[in-house]
Amino acid sequence: MDVLAQQILNGLALGSVYAVFGVGFGLMLATLGVLNAAHGTFATWGALTVLYLVNDVGLGFWPALVLGVLVSGVMAVIVDFVAFQPIRRRGGDLLPALITSIGVWIFLLAAARMVTGATTSRYSPDAAPSGSFDFLGLTLGRTQLVSLLAVAVVGVGLHTLLHRTRVGAAMRAVGHSPMAASLGGVNPVLVVAVTAFLSGAVAGLAGITMGLNTSTVNFMLGEALLLKGFAAVIIGGFGDVRGTVVGGLLIGVAEVLTAQYVSGSLRDAVTFGLLLAFLVFRPRGLFGSAASMQTVRA
Amino acid sequence: MVSKLARRTAALTMAAALATTSLAACSSAGGSDSNGATKIGLIAAEQGPFAFAGASYLKGAELAAELEDVELVVEEGSEDPAKSITAFNKLTGQEGVGQVVCCVSSAVAGAMKPLATSKKVPLVVYGATTPDLEDPPFVLRPALLPQQGIAPVSARLVKELGITSAVHVTASDNDGLVAQSEAARTSTEAAGAKDLGTVKTLVADTDFSGAVTEILSKDADMVTVYTLGEAAATITKALREKGYDGVILANNAVATAPLLKSFGKTLADTYYSVEYTPASSIPAAAEFTKAYEEKYDEKPDLFASQGYVAVKYAAQGASEAGDGADAAKIADALAGIAEMDSPWGPLTFEDGQGTSEDFQVVQIDDAGVPQLWTGAGA
Numbered sequence: 001m002d003v004l005a006q007q008i009l010n011g012l013a014l015g016s017v018y019a020v021f022g023v024g025f026g027l028m029l030a031t032l033g034v035l036n037a038a039h040g041t042f043a044t045w046g047a048l049t050v051l052y053l054v055n056d057v058g059l060g061f062w063p064a065l066v067l068g069v070l071v072s073g074v075m076a077v078i079v080d081f082v083a084f085q086p087i088r089r090r091g092g093d094l095l096p097a098l099i100t101s102i103g104v105w106i107f108l109l110a111a112a113r114m115v116t117g118a119t120t121s122r123y124s125p126d127a128a129p130s131g132s133f134d135f136l137g138l139t140l141g142r143t144q145l146v147s148l149l150a151v152a153v154v155g156v157g158l159h160t161l162l163h164r165t166r167v168g169a170a171m172r173a174v175g176h177s178p179m180a181a182s183l184g185g186v187n188p189v190l191v192v193a194v195t196a197f198l199s200g201a202v203a204g205l206a207g208i209t210m211g212l213n214t215s216t217v218n219f220m221l222g223e224a225l226l227l228k229g230f231a232a233v234i235i236g237g238f239g240d241v242r243g244t245v246v247g248g249l250l251i252g253v254a255e256v257l258t259a260q261y262v263s264g265s266l267r268d269a270v271t272f273g274l275l276l277a278f279l280v281f282r283p284r285g286l287f288g289s290a291a292s293m294q295t296v297r298a
Numbered sequence: 299m300v301s302k303l304a305r306r307t308a309a310l311t312m313a314a315a316l317a318t319t320s321l322a323a324c325s326s327a328g329g330s331d332s333n334g335a336t337k338i339g340l341i342a343a344e345q346g347p348f349a350f351a352g353a354s355y356l357k358g359a360e361l362a363a364e365l366e367d368v369e370l371v372v373e374e375g376s377e378d379p380a381k382s383i384t385a386f387n388k389l390t391g392q393e394g395v396g397q398v399v400c401c402v403s404s405a406v407a408g409a410m411k412p413l414a415t416s417k418k419v420p421l422v423v424y425g426a427t428t429p430d431l432e433d434p435p436f437v438l439r440p441a442l443l444p445q446q447g448i449a450p451v452s453a454r455l456v457k458e459l460g461i462t463s464a465v466h467v468t469a470s471d472n473d474g475l476v477a478q479s480e481a482a483r484t485s486t487e488a489a490g491a492k493d494l495g496t497v498k499t500l501v502a503d504t505d506f507s508g509a510v511t512e513i514l515s516k517d518a519d520m521v522t523v524y525t526l527g528e529a530a531a532t533i534t535k536a537l538r539e540k541g542y543d544g545v546i547l548a549n550n551a552v553a554t555a556p557l558l559k560s561f562g563k564t565l566a567d568t569y570y571s572v573e574y575t576p577a578s579s580i581p582a583a584a585e586f587t588k589a590y591e592e593k594y595d596e597k598p599d600l601f602a603s604q605g606y607v608a609v610k611y612a613a614q615g616a617s618e619a620g621d622g623a624d625a626a627k628i629a630d631a632l633a634g635i636a637e638m639d640s641p642w643g644p645l646t647f648e649d650g651q652g653t654s655e656d657f658q659v660v661q662i663d664d665a666g667v668p669q670l671w672t673g674a675g676a
Contacts (some may be wrong), residue, residue: 003515010507120528122560125535130564132540139514140542144507161450214504215532215561224504256508264498264509266472 006262008139008253013144015252016151017210021164021225022232022244023154024202028076031175031195034084035094037101039203039229040222045070046204047211047221048112061128069204076200079104085192088178112219120218123235128212147209151245154202159241161198171195175239175266189213231275237288246286250274317421318624336368336616338609339389341400345672346376348402350556355424358605359399361586362591366613371395377391377402381407386410390419396616396625397422397632399608402601404428404474411437418614420629424608425601426494428474434650435626435633440611441604442573442642444474444550445481447657451571452482452522452547454659456489458543458674463492467509467533469525470498479524486520493516499525499533502637520545527551535564545569553660553668555599562666569671573642574603577670578658583641603641607652611645614638 022094023038046068053064083100129142170191173181180190206225211217231251236243251271258270278285339358344354356372363370366627373389375382382400390393397420401407407426414436416420423431423439432439455461464486468479479496487493494516495508510533513521519535521544523530530549537546550570551557576587576597586606590598598606615632618622623631637646643656659669 003511005535006511006515007508010511014505014507117349119350119556125562125564130535130539141507141536141539210504213507215535216504216528255505259508260512264500264503267500 001136001262007256009135009138009140010144011051011253011256013141013147013252014256015249016147017213017248018225018228018232018251019151019245019248020147020154020209021203021206021229022236022248023241024199025226026233026236026241026244027158027195027202027239028199029233031171032080032084032192032199033094033175034080034097034101036104036199037098037107037226038079039101039199040224040226041105041112042072042076042200042203043207043218043222043225044112044168044219045075045108045207045222046218047207048116048201048219050208050210051121051123051217054119054123061123062243065205065208068208072204072207073197073201075108076196076203079108079200080192080196080298088192097239109219111222114221118219120216121219122215123212127297141213143209143212145271146215147244150205150209151248154205155241155245155277158198158202162241167191167194192221228271231271233285234275234283235278235285236287240285240287243287335394336613337371337392337394337396338363338368338612338616339386339392339395339398340370340372340609341375341382341385341389341398342372343377343402344374346378348377351402352377352555354599354601355402355605357594358590358602358607359424359609360605361590362603362606362609362613364593365589366610366617368609368613368616370609375400375406375674377406379406382410383413386413386419390417390625394630396420396619396623397612399424399605399612401426404431407431418463418623418629419625420612420632421584422608422612422632423614424604429477432650435629438611438632438647438650440607440640440645440647440652442652442654443477444571445478446653447487447571447573448478448481448522448524448547450655451487451569451657453489455545455569456486456491456520459520461486461491461519461545463494463516463518464520464522465494465513465516466496467513467521467523467525468496468498469503470531473499475501475524475526478549478606479522482522482524491520499529500515500539501526501529503529504532505630506533506536509533510540513537514540514542518544519545522546523548523552524566525549527554527557531557531561531565533630534568535561538564538566545572550600550660553662558662558666558668563664565662566664569661571662572600572660573654573657574600575658575660575668575670578641579670580641580643580656582639582643586641605652607640607642607645610640611635611638611652657669 028034049066049071050068053059081103084097085103087096132141152263170186174188174191219295232244232248236247254270255267259267342356373385377387387396399422401423402425404426407423421437424441427443466479466483469475497512499509523533531552534546547569550572615628619628619631642654645652645654659671661667663669
């Protein structure tokens with residue numbers, strides 16, 4: 001087995017989870033102008049929902065995954081209507097929304113802690129994908145395959161939605177100027193709801209795949225994803241799905257290779273070193289435009 | 299006006315402090331109450347991060363108290379340092395409580411150690427495994443250190459299973475786990491297995507795909523895994539899923555009931571060393587198992603045996619100190635115990651730390667159930 005190739009594959013699988021989460025996080029930031037600190041909890045609640053449905057209700061993993069994704073999406077819509085819409089109506093910008101999102105974050109995190117009893121669980125081994133298979137001379141876990149498929153579906157799907165459909169055009173228009181979009185016949189409230197739903201649903205999917213890959217589901221699951229997802233958005237570029245996917249994959253590969261060839265204790269240092277380097281030398285990220293940066297600043 | 303109020307407040311505070319001190323002096327820590335009943339304080343962990351083990355610890359402790367005819371005074375500490383310190387102060391403020399049994403985690407035991415030493419009240423540690431925690435006569439640990447069993451068991455596996463090479467996995471930011479991994483590394487190497495290196499993870503890690511690839515790349519006959527229980531189970535599962543069919547010796551924390559339930563047969567064929575299992579052939583273990591089953595109608599686990607041994611040891615100390623002995627005398631008596639019988643075999647003490655020669659080897663079977671391993675030819 002070629003260790004380097006195998007580790008790159010492991011890194012891509014890990015990075016695909018970060019990428020999926022980052023895509024949802026970036027969608028909310030670029031389109032709705034919300035730097036949502038509570039976004040990690042959508043991932044946590046998605047994973048907890050699937051855990052409950054699989055282990056306690058006895059539902060199959062795949063239908064449970066769909067329901068978990070839906071629950072996270074609906075949760076994001078509710079949070080947006082309760083916490084962010086009032087700020088938007090008053091013309092508030094990034095900072096009030098960020099402060100509000102911290103309150104939502106604390107509430108949802110505490111609720112997750114309460115329902116889990118602060119213990120760690122995992123999907124029943126017989127009910128969730130497990131095992132591995134050989135792929136081009138490398139070994140690929142079925143849980144890793146789920147993550148890679150997830151990033152492919154989410155990346156291609158969201159990019160196509162945003163750039164090839166009328167819904168995507170409406171989302172981008174609302175992200176640029178809700179008033180102008182409204183004058184053009186777009187219903188901003190509906191578009192915001194759809195965007196929040198997609199953003200939360202994608203976070204839920206990331207949480208579910210993270211729980212699957214690490215055999216660990218607890219109330220803190222989404223918190224690690226939050227920082228890595230944010231780093232993926234910065235590295236890839238605000239508002240660009242392709243960039244966030246590449247950023248997430250890059251972080252995953254960098255983490256795994258650092259652990260293999262340098263030191264496991266430097267994994268996070270490399271990730272956040274990359275983040276810092278992009279913020280200082282190329283703040284628009286790999287694929288971001290100056291215009292998208294302006295949107296965020298505005 | 300303000301200064302008068304401040305003086306009055308200060309005077310009231312002083313009076314309250316004096317009254318508290320006087321009351322504390324009246325109930326100064328001693329080993330028995332005015333009726334002569336021997337009392338032992340216990341800080342329980344039925345809630346909090348170690349709740350999965352806390353109930354078993356308490357049941358074992360209560361069984362020992364019943365058999366040794368001592369009164370157990372229980373306060374919940376939830377394995378939280380602040381709560382445990384409050385519980386310790388409350389227990390030692392009660393009449394007749396001359397010693398306290400506590401602590402699953404090393405962090406809490408470390409927080410309690412200076413308190414016990416400064417208050418001169420013996421602390422009997424029932425679970426924490428960080429090295430050098432014991433400090434007689436006030437901090438004593440009958441609980442065995444895992445590395446005591448890891449060394450002979452890993453050497454035995456190397457010899458009986460014909461292992462020629464081993465790779466080791468540890469959580470490099472946890473001293474206790476590093477010590478356990480080091481014990482496995484040195485003993486397997488001494489027994490003839492080539493050391494192929496140590497793969498380092500961190501306690502907070504949840505993704506082990508890179509570590510597993512690194513382990514597999516070594517192509518070793520044996521992998522020893524000394525990380526926290528969840529991580530050890532996750533790594534073991536990932537190794538098996540990726541086709542590793544060699545010997546895996548892991549931290550015995552993989553065999554806690556919650557992990558066995560959720561990982562099940564994915565842990566099949568994993569070995570671990572442990573001082574107690576219900577299947578143990580040690581006579582005192584069989585007696586303990588029988589008494590426990592009669593009292594609770596369930597099988598005891600390792601944690602129950604640790605609670606049992608700690609209270610048995612504390613009761614022996616109180617008994618040797620004599621009726622009405624104060625905390626200092628009990629501490630001296632505890633520190634003076636050189637040997638006692640236990641479900642872990644004859645337990646000997648050196649500088650307040652229990653040791654045993656009778657560690658068991660357990661192998662998880664294909665159904666995910668731990669079974670006593672009696673040797674390669676059995």
